[in-house]
Amino acid sequence: MKKELKVSAIKDGTVIDHISPGKAMDVVRILKLEDYDNSVTIAMNVRSSLFEKKDIVKIENRELSEEEVNEIALIAPESTINIIKNYEVVEKRKIELPDLIKGILSCMNPNCISRREGTPKFIVEKKKPITIRCYYCERLMEGDEILKRLRI
Amino acid sequence: MNMKDRDIISIRDMKKEDIEYILEKSEEMEKNMEKNRNLLDGYVLSTLFFEPSTRTRLSFESAMKRLGGEVITVAEAKTSSAAKGETLTDTVKTVEQYSDVIVIRHPNEGAARLAAEAVEIPIINAGDGANQHPTQTLLDLYTIKKEYGKIDGLTIALMGDLKYGRTVHSLATALGYYNVNLIFVSPEELKMPSEIKKYLKSRGIPYREISSIEEIGETDILYVTRIQKERFPDPTEYEKVRGTYKILPETLKLLGNAKIMHPLPRVDEISPKIDRTENAIYFKQARNGIPVRMAILSLVLGVIE
Numbered sequence: 001m002k003k004e005l006k007v008s009a010i011k012d013g014t015v016i017d018h019i020s021p022g023k024a025m026d027v028v029r030i031l032k033l034e035d036y037d038n039s040v041t042i043a044m045n046v047r048s049s050l051f052e053k054k055d056i057v058k059i060e061n062r063e064l065s066e067e068e069v070n071e072i073a074l075i076a077p078e079s080t081i082n083i084i085k086n087y088e089v090v091e092k093r094k095i096e097l098p099d100l101i102k103g104i105l106s107c108m109n110p111n112c113i114s115r116r117e118g119t120p121k122f123i124v125e126k127k128k129p130i131t132i133r134c135y136y137c138e139r140l141m142e143g144d145e146i147l148k149r150l151r152i
Numbered sequence: 153m154n155m156k157d158r159d160i161i162s163i164r165d166m167k168k169e170d171i172e173y174i175l176e177k178s179e180e181m182e183k184n185m186e187k188n189r190n191l192l193d194g195y196v197l198s199t200l201f202f203e204p205s206t207r208t209r210l211s212f213e214s215a216m217k218r219l220g221g222e223v224i225t226v227a228e229a230k231t232s233s234a235a236k237g238e239t240l241t242d243t244v245k246t247v248e249q250y251s252d253v254i255v256i257r258h259p260n261e262g263a264a265r266l267a268a269e270a271v272e273i274p275i276i277n278a279g280d281g282a283n284q285h286p287t288q289t290l291l292d293l294y295t296i297k298k299e300y301g302k303i304d305g306l307t308i309a310l311m312g313d314l315k316y317g318r319t320v321h322s323l324a325t326a327l328g329y330y331n332v333n334l335i336f337v338s339p340e341e342l343k344m345p346s347e348i349k350k351y352l353k354s355r356g357i358p359y360r361e362i363s364s365i366e367e368i369g370e371t372d373i374l375y376v377t378r379i380q381k382e383r384f385p386d387p388t389e390y391e392k393v394r395g396t397y398k399i400l401p402e403t404l405k406l407l408g409n410a411k412i413m414h415p416l417p418r419v420d421e422i423s424p425k426i427d428r429t430e431n432a433i434y435f436k437q438a439r440n441g442i443p444v445r446m447a448i449l450s451l452v453l454g455v456i457e
């Protein structure tokens with residue numbers, strides 16, 4: 001069978017691969033790609049094997065900062081990041097959650113001081129499943145609670 | 153141990169050595185009240201209470217004054233700067249200019265931590281919403297240690313609102329450092345949160361959960377907290393449980409020599425008839441707040457080591 005690329009290759013930039021199905025748009029929002037000048041290709045529900053699906057986001061002419069990678073780690077920890085130069089993968093970056101997450105989500109506790117002032121901060125208590133603790137009110141957050149509070 | 157400039161925000165920040173050290177210094181304070189009368193001469197404490205409190209504020213003020221320090225206070229912080237729209241960060245940064253240490257109580261969880269980030273001088277958390285009240289926990293531990301000469305080996309029952317009560321959460325967390333047996337006595341709706349139970353399990357602390365005083369059996373300490381009506385979605389449920397957690401003279405038969413503690417204020421969960429019994433130590437407990445807070449103030453100001 002002829003192998004066909006459903007998503008066109010990019011010359012330079014970043015490919016975020018193996019994103020859990022349905023999460024591509026969250027990645028796009030986190031990276032604020034709606035306002036991005038260069039081309040962004042989003043593929044959703046691509047079959048990666050007979051049973052598995054994945055999302056892919058390709059961003060032309062952009063390398064992700066460490067902070068951006070951390071943000072992706074929070075919503076799509078299984079994904080991989082490939083840096084592309086001249087159509088070649090020059091670097092594969094492993095996604096890893098930092099010990100402290102700053103600013104990208106708000107605390108679930110409506111009575112937390114960080115909902116009124118300052119920058120929200122969270123200590124990563126557990127990486128699998130992701131469990132974070134608000135640096136201020138000390139409340140634990142996991143799973144959907146994290147997703148709901150992401151500033152996207 | 154040098155605790156100069158250290159913030160006292162949460163029991164979670166403290167190692168066992170820190171707790172033990174503060175308890176040791178509290179004992180020294182209590183023994184040397186007279187000698188330490190001018191220890192904090194020239195130092196100024198600001199108390200910022202964004203939420204009403206009598207006991208805690210007076211206790212801190214008394215501790216500071218007994219050490220010869222000065223206290224400046226905003227009686228109703230909520231109605232002054234905050235009402236004008238000033239941020240907490242700006243308020244504490246301003247108050248920092250007037251004082252050497254700040255004691256803060258605030259209705260929002262995490263407020264003391266935010267304040268501590270904003271200023272260089274030490275911040276002592278006197279209660280941030282439903283989260284922490286570390287000096288209460290330290291005085292609770294001090295009281296237990298003073299009564300029994302130790303904490304290890306004791307059986308400690310915590311009773312009442314274990315779900316929302318910040319004092320019982322902090323106390324249970326701190327007791328995780330000791331070799332204790334815990335008993336949690338609460339109605340089904342107000343059980344100890346699983347996060348704390350998980351933590352205790354991880355530290356190998358045995359505990360059992362029961363719903364009535366009759367099931368407690370032998371215990372060294374019974375720590376009573378108030379059950380608040382507003383915690384119950386259904387008022388009839390509240391009516392059902394309220395009577396079951398009252399300590400009356402006849403309850404003492406079930407408790408033997410157990411010492412009864414309470415962070416106060418009490419409403420009707422301990423009959424005043426209990427006050428004069430050997431079991432009651434809750435007023436002593438309140439008094440113990442003084443040496444503990446004296447020690448904490450002196451430590452964070454770096455006047456003692």
